[in-house]
Amino acid sequence: MKIRSAAPCSVWVRGGRHGSGPRCTNSSCKCVARSSGYWPLARNNSCAAGSLGAYNHVVPTRGDAEARSIIFFEQCVAERLVSMQFYDFRLAPSPTKVRIFLAEKNLEIPTVIVNLRKFEQQSAEFLAKVPSATLPALELDDGTVLVESHAICRYFEELHPEPNLMGEGAKEQALVLMWHDMATLEGYLGIQEVYRNGQEYFKGRALAGPQGYEQIEALVDRGRKRVEVFFDKLDRRLGESPYVALDRFTYADIAAYVYQGFAKRAVGTDPAGGRDNLTRWSEMIAARPAVNTATS
Amino acid sequence: MKIRSAAPCSVWVRGGRHGSGPRCTNSSCKCVARSSGYWPLARNNSCAAGSLGAYNHVVPTRGDAEARSIIFFEQCVAERLVSMQFYDFRLAPSPTKVRIFLAEKNLEIPTVIVNLRKFEQQSAEFLAKVPSATLPALELDDGTVLVESHAICRYFEELHPEPNLMGEGAKEQALVLMWHDMATLEGYLGIQEVYRNGQEYFKGRALAGPQGYEQIEALVDRGRKRVEVFFDKLDRRLGESPYVALDRFTYADIAAYVYQGFAKRAVGTDPAGGRDNLTRWSEMIAARPAVNTATS
The missing domain is CATH 1.20.1050.10 (Glutathione S-transferase Yfyf (Class Pi); Chain A, domain 2)
Incomplete structure (x- = not known):
């Protein structure tokens, strides 16, 4: 299981309203500084204050930008620079709701698989983080752990309101x-x-x-x-x-x-x-x- | 049981941010015309377009305005001019959640008591309106019937966001x-x-x-x-x-x-x-x- 460390880009969006290229979004807005170690910043990288949705670090759309961005994202995960963690198990129904929700919103979240068939949810390590021993769970940048699929989906609905999935x-x-x-x-x-x-x-x-x-x-x-x-x-x-x-x-x-x-x-x-x-x-x-x- | 008819003031607020007197709020904004039959309109009666919260008919705060306003409200109910109906039973836990929620928001909703002890929720009349045979239920102006206490509370949280009760x-x-x-x-x-x-x-x-x-x-x-x-x-x-x-x-x-x-x-x-x-x-x-x- 990956261990969280203080870090930059929590949620990645492929495309979106504010640009056709992939974007990394991070409410604490430290992604730009961190990302420079991996990928030269483009001229249009910017972090605007305002609503949560505005804390976007826009990746340029030239050429193979998307591919490079994904590589960068994967490097972040490998280097444990991505702090938000989604705890998932594909065969279980509740985390599947969240996976579909994220896919509909075009979001990718660093994911840790907790194998329920091997009772990994009852391990001391997991219980220390998620005392309810249930999936899905979402660990936020500040260490808060959310459980209950509906609550986790609501979190993403608020941060990424488009497309609307919970009603207007x-x-x-x-x-x-x-x-x-x-x-x-x-x-x-x-x-x-x-x-x-x-x-x-x-x-x-x-x-x-x-x-x-x-x-x-x-x-x-x-x-x-x-x-x-x-x-x-x-x-x-x-x-x-x-x-x-x-x-x-x-x-x-x-x-x-x-x-x-x-x-x-x-x-x-x-x-x-x-x-x-x-x-x-x-x-x-x-x-x-x-x-x-x-x-x- | 009162029967819904097309009508004006759905939700009444005692006091509030925009005036210290009682107000009736109505998203379809027909309350002013209707109310004139019962109570002379004051100079500051107005209906402003905009957010739902802005459709307020402000009642003046002079003297016994609140008392008169309550009488007017009760007349509306008696004359079946109030269309929103809350179906309640005080001894049941789920409608109690909604009652507290409304009281915290300072809202009063026309209420119909459905006596669960007398199995009134299984009556043909109630089942025709609420097929789930459950309380609470909220009938909206357009005839839509909401069940499930959480959904009903969410409805009021959106219409009347202050005080916030579901998180910011x-x-x-x-x-x-x-x-x-x-x-x-x-x-x-x-x-x-x-x-x-x-x-x-x-x-x-x-x-x-x-x-x-x-x-x-x-x-x-x-x-x-x-x-x-x-x-x-x-x-x-x-x-x-x-x-x-x-x-x-x-x-x-x-x-x-x-x-x-x-x-x-x-x-x-x-x-x-x-x-x-x-x-x-x-x-x-x-x-x-x-x-x-x-x-x-």
């Missing part, structure tokens, strides 16, 4: 949050009941976290029922609306899509089977380049 | 959301396991909503353990921080405080007992005038 204005934001919460509390929790109470692998660990909880067999059946009820509800909703919360793609679609994939694996049933609206929507989401990048 | 900037917002989600997923769900699986009253209704779910006895014990684990965690946190998420009162405190009160009633144990930090914080929250208003 009061009503949109409420609808995205409402559908996210229903998908999580009704769908995801039902899937987890089936998944963690029915498999030998989760014996004594029927709930995520550092505490042991025994399996409860009756939750497997209850979970199956909840899963059907939720995906029926989602199918009805998708008969009225092209996307889950709004008439465009949002974080609610990310959550519901990840839960649908998780249900296939964890419950052994494909929610889209026999649900036409869900099938249409699911194919549409799967075809998004960012979703493909983040889940393949 | 990326990190604060993420921390409030993180602590809210942990309190809900770890604390509240544990309490619900004890509450709904152990009482005769909830037979066949072990989960909220229109579907029937049988009780599972083993969840009572599991829930008790989860409750202890969560309130231990909260107590540790409150040893490091004066409030749950930030160094000031936020929505995360509202959620945790309501869950603590719910645990007393539902689990029969006082989480503050023997937890010094939780006791200190709990007394501090209980002493807030808005909390007192919303919970007494």
